[in-house]
Amino acid sequence: MLEVHRIDVDIASVSILRNAALDLQAGQMVGLIGRNGAGKTTFLRAIMGLASIRSGQVTFDHADITQAPPQRRALLGIGYMPEDRRLVPSMTAEDNITVPAWSVGIPDQEDRLAWIYDVMPETKVFRHRPASSLSGGQQKLVALARALMAGNRLLLLDEPSEGVAPALARRMSEILHTLKDDGLGILIAESNVRHCADLMDRMFAIERGAVESRPLRRKNGGTVPVAGAIPVADASPAGVPARASGELAGDST
Amino acid sequence: MRSLTGDRTVRGVLIGFTLLAIAGFFLPAWIVNNVMFGLARGLAVLGLLVLLRTGLVSFGHALYFGLGAYSVALLEQLAGVTELVPRLAGAVVVAGGLGWILGFVLRRYRGIFFAMLSLAFSMALYGILVKTESLGSTDGFSVSPTVLFGWSPETRHVFLAMVAAVCAFAAIVVQVYLASALGHLTTAVRDNEIRVEYLGYPVARSIHTTYVLSAMLAGAAGGIMAMALGQVDPDSMVNWTVSGELVFITIMAGAGNVAAPFIGGVVFEFIRTYAFELAPHAWQLIVGATLLAIIFFLPNGLWSLIEKPWKKLEKRRD
Amino acid sequence: MTDAPILCVTGLCKSFGAVVAARDISVDVAAGEVVGIIGANGAGKTVFVNMITGYLKPSRGTITFAGTDITGIRPCDAAHIGVCRSFQTSQVFMTMSVLDNLLIATAIASKGRTSLLRPLRDDARITQCEAILNRYGIREYRDRVASTLSQGASKLLDIAMAGVSEPRVLLLDEPTSGVSVEEKYDIMDVVISASRRQGTAVLLIEHDMEIVERYADRVLAFDQGEKICDAPPRQVLADPRVRALIVGPDDADDSTARPRETTDA
Amino acid sequence: MHSMFNRVHRLALGLGVLATALGPYGAVTAKDSIDVGVVAFLSGPAAGPFGVPGKNGAELVIDAINAGTLPAPYDTAGFAGATLNPIHIDESGGNAKQVAEYRNLVEKQGVDAVIGYISSGTCLAVTPVAEELKKLTILSVCGTPRIFEDGDWTHIFRTQAHAVGDSIAAALYVRDNFGDVAGYTGINQNYAWGQDSWKSFSLAMGHFVPKAEVSSTPQFPKIFAGQYGTEISTLALDDAELVHSSFWDGDIEAFVVQAKVRGFFDNKQFLSTVGASAIDSLGSEFPDGTIIGTRGEIGILVREKSGPLNTWFVNAYRERYGAWPLGPSYQYAQAVLALKIAMDKAARDHGGFPTQDQVIAAMKGLSFETFAGRIELALGNGHQAVHPVGYGITRWNDETGEPEVTNITFYPSKCIYPPAGKPSLDWLAEGMPGSDC
């Protein structure tokens, strides 16, 4: 369904991704594993059209979408959940969830929403509360629901279990499992595969420097095949210079 | 001292300004005037350049420019001072003094908030000047010709030489400052305030120092402008459009070198003179179009045109 | 190692609105001691470091450094008296060369104010910095602009800058995150040996238990703003509560599923 | 000759020599043409009512003199025989810009003289520079008395009397026609002109209508503010029934339009010392019954006055520009006239083309016939003009479809200006000793 062919991505003329490649089929869950700053987020952003691709190609259902604007990708059924949730605090959970429906102009909006509430009944409970009043975990669920609104074919999830209590992380895995069984393709970027390793069909390692072969064992003893890997730029930078000052709070929140 | 004379920029500035001062004696008066106005603006732009190095853009530097100009005018009105040194000192001290006071507030702000707060302060001064009769209201004051140690030179060429000397001095001071550890802190603060703070230097102090230096430069610039022009008034010294022009020249000149502001200032003055002559009703249009062209095609300013041959020259000398 | 603690933290509390980030934390650190701090994301490790270095004001409690109360001190003053830190994501001057980065750190560290007015690229200072570059193995990057460095090199520079002033307390926030496996021990060797030599007390925040185990004299485990364990490394890592909350769900045969443990396999 | 100078300049620029040695006046003995800077508002709120009519007036008379078609006694062609080539400069943009422009005119364009300036602020700013550059400059319109009372200038002349006479004449007119007024206030611009006008008007009122009470909150909005809603409220709330204003540019029109809708003029007696331009531009919108002045024997007050010069001026102006000549048209034309008279006189006295110093000597203390009256350079050591000043009452004439001014009274210059050497505000404060009314 999704094929990424050797893409190069620069941010502020610093090479972030080089020759990165990956493919994913419907009903598959694929992990993209790498440490902080390895380029996972950039990779997802490039697929979503938020980071411009210098060379290489991204196809979705065999159609080239390398240069397509993000809204067209959303219309094709790609949903994106950013790492830090980024819900609009003053809007209710439901409004946050339905944003993509309005913007993309999804015709069966109501059905889609009903389906989302069906998959994640817990979000229905707090749908009328403003996003700012939700806990971090609840926000994470809303962000996932929002990604689902447009993304009924492919989900791009950036660190879905980061900063989430173990119970919720387990719940998140369950939801993803349901979605996978519904035939969605799911690409998860994680630095910590603890909670969803057993769901993954394939793993891609993203790390600066050379490719590591990394067989991962399932609970039942089987091995997750390492389908390929993404060589990433050698000089992966320590971040974009601009806002060094914003990051101090780090994991305190 | 050895490092001072060893600095190519310092040598370049000294040679350049000396040549300019000498050339002044052979140039027609109107060119001398435009060069002087250009140098005066350049001095203020040098102040903005120092701020820009620390990542701040003031949209209200006309506050100090105007304050310097009005200091010169008021010193004459109230105390009859027409000597160059006290005039200039007055402008620098008053501007630096207010810069020091406002610095306590402004050093807490960055980005758009810094720009807006600077604008607010400058417009508050504008509001006072425009409406106060004893401060000349909209008219401002005339400024009589400047005297140098009791000697009042017949021609303005001598004054150009004095202005060139002041500008060269300021450029060298700034160059030495920027080469010092303290001066490098400006860039360090722009790059990463947190790191500077955690290395043990208060970011606020670094910004404050830079700000006061910048205010003093703009004050001196305003003082020189008042002396060169022979007139001060709020609309041409303190209004926000003046601040806008100064930022414009800063971007036009480029922040690459302490000489750039002066080149930018003089070029701006000539663009304006010719634009006005060419199209009295459309000179702003020409200036505005130049501004857009620079932003689009020469984002690093005029200095980037000079930098390449300059670097080549340096290489050859090495 | 002397007995008198260089850093005393007593009853430190911090909350952001309803969220409690630190709950009555008390720790003594002796000079020259290396104290590891572990905890899950959001457990309050960074908040703890931020309070010690003065970025955050504690809601309650005191921090004493070498006998002086430094609670609520500004970061620059903390650094000035000898409490320095490195950062999780390296904090360097992106547009400057590696050498200039260090030169600035050195200039600030040399306490005399007048030295700041001297040219930055002072010969003596350059020699001094080159020695540091050598020690940290980043000499080859001397003239590279910091933004072009690899994460590992950038991290080394970050730590080198923190250590320039020979602080008496050095807080290292995840010094090996983002650093390749081959490099991580090298970094730690350099840092820890330098601090041992200078008798610097080190507070080491780490996710990598191997690093903690290998370098820390003592380990603090944090959970939800609370200190749940304070003991030598082996003892802490064996603690069931720590294993459950921090090290991960304890599935002996699944331990290889954790990438950090598979990487050196 | 002029082009030769240009060439010299260019040469100087190229070689970097000579330019300072050869002033633009050098050792000239004869000229075919002279360059004169003519400065007036060509843009901004003051362009329509003042600048453009002023420029037109100058242009009309310059062309006529160059061609020798002005009626007698000015029917000789040229200025000491030379053709005048005007260089028009826009006065807008603030004082500092005007100072820079002045320097450009003299030092870059090398003009032989400068005529113009409407704003008092600009006049004050330009005067010291003109003196510094030693260039004959004839101020045509501006009215602040400070120019010749605070300074002593060799190269500056003003062919327009200063504002104190306007104020005294205004107070006299109030005394003669509205003697029972109980109180007065004012709205004036916050710069030299407005402040001086208000100060001298209130002093004169204190003298002539002592029982009228002066308001404590006269308004001083910023020049070209354009919006007077709040000021109109303050004035309306004031008990004073007489409202004095020296608004002159677009401000007077804006004020009248905004105030009229609010019925302001139904309750207040409005006195406008220079707002005559608005009478034509606003037509029937201009409130009837306003006391209006034109600062001399010029503009709408002398529109109907016969006499060969005035008839020629009004008709030629209307023919060429399709509008009535306004006050500034006269004022600029009079400045040009003064230059011609002085240059011709100097040429006669000395034989040959006169130097600047000879022209200045000839102009000093000049007394000459203008289009509708007489101007004497009697003050400021022979550099500052005096002349009669009149006022009248406005009325819209439905039959002709034109505005008119009735009940016109002119007050002679001996009555409304201080004797030479006496600062006018002191003179006013002392009760105008020696005034001959």
Added chain:
Amino acid sequence: MQTIVAVLIDGLSYSSYLFIVSVGLTIIFGVMKILNVAHGSFYAWGAYAAAYFIGLFHGMGFPHWFGFVLIAVSAVAVGAIIGLAIERIILRKMYEHEEVHILLATFGVFLILEDVILLVFGVNPYFAYQPMALLGSVKIAGVTRDVYSLTLIGLAIVIALACWLCLARSKWGKILKVVIFDREIGLAMGINVNAVYVYTFVAGAMLGALGGAAIAPTLSVSPGIGIDVIVLSFAVVVIGGMGSIAGAIIGALMVGLLRATAVHFVPELELFVIFAVMAAVLMVRPEGLFAPARARRI
């Protein structure tokens, strides 16, 4: 008492046109993060277009009330034509540039538009008092007031309500909120941010032009009228909080009432108070009175 009523009415009518202009500025800033110096030009163009057409059509014998139609038409036309042109030709290429460069580019546009006004409309002032004359006057607490200024207050209220409805009650508003909150998340959620930018800029330009067109009948429309307005609306927007509509209301009210009070009691401070308050607000609440306070970075 009379004076207080006068201050209130004067202040409110001044506030209302300031609000109309500023709300355009604040919307553009809120959504696009552009501090648009050229906004003063929209105001000037709106005023010129309205004054020109009112004069023209009045001369052709159209009834006075037609002026109101012309005011609306001028605002929409100016906003659509000039706004669209600027967004398409200049700003579109600049979104990736530094903030200062964008600010300066709008300054350049401002300079250009100022002179284009001169070239198009000439140097003479325009008067378009017909709509104001048509509405006549009314006596409130002993002070005669022109009804037109009072109508302006009504217009400002209508626009405030319309903005509020649009932002708080419509899908459009919610989409805007997302873009305001985070441009990139908007993109990721399938919002055509470029289109949002165009509409926003044009709408903001229309409001700026409407402010000018609406006030045109009460003033002499002459070159340079945009210069003062731009700093005044900066003050309004900064006082209220950049990007906040409620803030624009509060900011405009504060500026208008302060100015009116100053003119009535201490005319010398008329301009000073406005900017002193702007500075004071920035010092106490840099984000403005109505923007949610955010933690200050070091």
